[in-house]
Amino acid sequence: MRRACITGGAGFIGSNLADRLVADGVEVVVVDDFRTGRRAFLDQLAGNALFRLVEGDVLDEAVLKDAFGGCDWVFHLQANADVRHGLEHPLLDLEQNTVATARVLDAARRSGVKNVLFSSTGSVYGEPEVFPTPENAPFPLQTSLYGASKLAGEGLISAFSIGFSLTAVVCRFVSILGERYTHGHVIDFFRALRTDPTEITVLGDGRQEKSYLYVQDCVEAMLTAAAHHEDRGGTHVYNLGTDETIVVDDSLALICATLGCSPKVRHTGGTRGWTGDSPLIRLDTSKIRALGWSPQLSIAEAVRRTVEWLGDNEAIWQAPAGGAP
Numbered sequence: 001m002r003r004a005c006i007t008g009g010a011g012f013i014g015s016n017l018a019d020r021l022v023a024d025g026v027e028v029v030v031v032d033d034f035r036t037g038r039r040a041f042l043d044q045l046a047g048n049a050l051f052r053l054v055e056g057d058v059l060d061e062a063v064l065k066d067a068f069g070g071c072d073w074v075f076h077l078q079a080n081a082d083v084r085h086g087l088e089h090p091l092l093d094l095e096q097n098t099v100a101t102a103r104v105l106d107a108a109r110r111s112g113v114k115n116v117l118f119s120s121t122g123s124v125y126g127e128p129e130v131f132p133t134p135e136n137a138p139f140p141l142q143t144s145l146y147g148a149s150k151l152a153g154e155g156l157i158s159a160f161s162i163g164f165s166l167t168a169v170v171c172r173f174v175s176i177l178g179e180r181y182t183h184g185h186v187i188d189f190f191r192a193l194r195t196d197p198t199e200i201t202v203l204g205d206g207r208q209e210k211s212y213l214y215v216q217d218c219v220e221a222m223l224t225a226a227a228h229h230e231d232r233g234g235t236h237v238y239n240l241g242t243d244e245t246i247v248v249d250d251s252l253a254l255i256c257a258t259l260g261c262s263p264k265v266r267h268t269g270g271t272r273g274w275t276g277d278s279p280l281i282r283l284d285t286s287k288i289r290a291l292g293w294s295p296q297l298s299i300a301e302a303v304r305r306t307v308e309w310l311g312d313n314e315a316i317w318q319a320p321a322g323g324a325p
């Protein structure tokens with residue numbers, strides 16, 4: 001890998017990937033319009049000869065042409081990454097996750113990019129019947145617009161791969177935690193407890209069982225899969241997660257322990273926190289492990305680091321996305 005473009009490279013995962021690639025001596029081009037990403041996440045790369053920012057919308061062909069020239073990899077991390085609020089704007093996931101992916105793939109082939117990695121999600125499994133869920137599990141119904149839009153993106157990737165000889169790596173992440181975390185249940189609980197440490201509301205019955213992965217483990221896993229398949233053709237799908245799970249109430253208890261509070265907990269009830277919430281997520285990660293990767297951090301440690309990072313970065317979690325910092 002000589003030069004890589006990261007779409008959504010100012011976001012939580014993309015900016016961690018950008019740091020790692022630059023540290024490895026790879027030229028990195030970030031495309032981002034900062035709608036949820038943060039300028040502060042790229043500050044450390046400003047002025048580095050290996051780094052270039054192309055500020056703009058991935059739906060803009062000229063932006064992608066500028067960014068993709070000379071790249072041997074595109075890491076397509078741009079998306080509307082919000083799962084929970086999909087029903088409030090039903091066409092957003094289609095536009096930002098499916099149409100945007102088609103635009104990225106078309107621009108990649110026009111620019112002669114040979115390898116693409118797509119950040120998909122465990123949400124594509126909907127509510128699977130097989131646990132731990134392997135990559136080839138039967139697909140039941142889609143339960144969220146986000147998952148459906150990402151699955152459509154996966155379909156486009158495999159079709160572009162076959163049609164235009166692209167090498168495609170599809171990574172289905174569980175929820176990611178760690179430094180620069182800006183969305184998800186940990187920040188929701190963190191914000192609520194900073195406002196009122198005496199009581200908190202949990203969506204659902206608190207028994208939803210989830211799996212999480214530390215962001216540096218996620219970055220390492222993406223790069224492991226990328227290195228394994230580079231220039232070798234085909235579409236290769238990997239679950240990225242840990243073998244552990246944690247229920248929401250236990251995750252809340254860890255957050256409270258780190259913050260030093262013991263609120264009264266109220267549950268809204270029901271086995272799902274919202275329409276499309278999955279009561280159980282546990283992915284089979286033996287395929288990525290077979291490439292020699294394994295996670296370095298437990299879920300508990302990842303939650304603790306996330307809470308500590310949020311505590312040390314008030315300016316980030318208090319500021320609206322897109323603006324300063």
Ligand SMILES: NC(=O)c1ccc[n+]([C@@H]2O[C@H](COP(=O)([O-])OP(=O)(O)OC[C@H]3O[C@@H](n4cnc5c(N)ncnc54)[C@H](O)[C@@H]3O)[C@@H](O)[C@H]2O)c1
Nearest residue numbers: 008010011012013033034035036037057058079119175176
């Ligand atoms: N964070 C997770 O737990 C998780 C889990 C599964 C999958 N994913 C996927 O991983 C990828 C990265 O997620 P993240 O958590 O870093 O999200 P994020 O919101 O922090 O990052 C997305 C980035 O894309 C940028 N962006 C969005 N739309 C854009 C557009 N039209 N043009 C230009 N830039 C645009 C945003 O400004 C942001 O910097 C996403 O594809 C997401 O769906 C994330």
